[in-house]
C-alpha cells in the first residue's frame with residue numbers, strides 16, 4: 218500500500234475502468250460523460266436523499282460512478298495526496314467517517330446564513346480530508362452537501378463557484394476555514 222501521485226492514480230484508473238479504455242484522454246471524456254448523465258438523472262429524482270448517513274454517501278458515489286469504475290461506492294485502500302495535503306490514513310478511514318457522519322446527523326438547526334456557512338465549510342473541509350474514494354470525491358461531496366443544505370432550507374449554488382477561488386479555499390481549509398466560509402456565504406441563500 219503506497220501513497221500515490223496523480224500519474225500513479227491515472228495509471229490505476231486505466232487498469233480499472235469498466236469500459237476497458239486505455240487512453241487517459243478518452244477515459245477523462247468517458248468519465249465526464251458517464252458522471253454528467255447520472256448527475257442529470259439524479260436531479261430528476263432518480264436518486265433520493267431520504268437520509269444523510271455514511272451508507273447513503275457511499276451509495277451516492279456508487280450511483281454517480283457505477284458506469285465507469287468497479288470501485289464505485291468503496292473506500293480506497295491506498296494513501297492519497299494532492300499537492301502538499303495528505304488525506305486521512307487508510308487505517309483511520311472507517312472511524313473518521315463514522316464519527317463525522319454521526320456529527321452531521323446530530324447537527325442542530327442553523328439560525329442564520331452565517332451559521333450555515335460556518336458549518337457547511339466545516340463539513341466540506343472534513344469530508345475533503347476524509348477523501349474516502351480513489352476518484353470523484355469533490356463531485357460526490359458537493360452533491361451530497363447540496364442535498365444536505367436543501368434538507369435544512371438552504372440552496373447552495375455550487376455550480377456558480379469560481380474554480381480558482383474554490384480550489385484556493387479548499388487548500389486553505391486544511392488549516393483554516395476562513396476562505397471556505399466566505400465562499401459558502403457568497404453561494405448560499407434561503408429557499409423560497
Ligand SMILES: Nc1ncnc2c1ncn2[C@@H]1O[C@H](COP(=O)(O)OP(=O)(O)OP(=O)(O)O)[C@@H](O)[C@H]1O
Pocket residue numbers: 299300301302345350351352353354355356357384387388391
Ligand atoms: N492541495 C489540496 N489540498 C486539499 N484539498 C484539495 C487539494 N487539491 C484539491 N483538493 C480538493 O480535492 C477535490 C478533488 O478530489 P477528487 O479528484 O477525488 O475529486 P473529483 O470529483 O474527481 O474532482 P473535482 O472536485 O475537481 O471535480 C477538489 O474538489 C478539492 O476540493
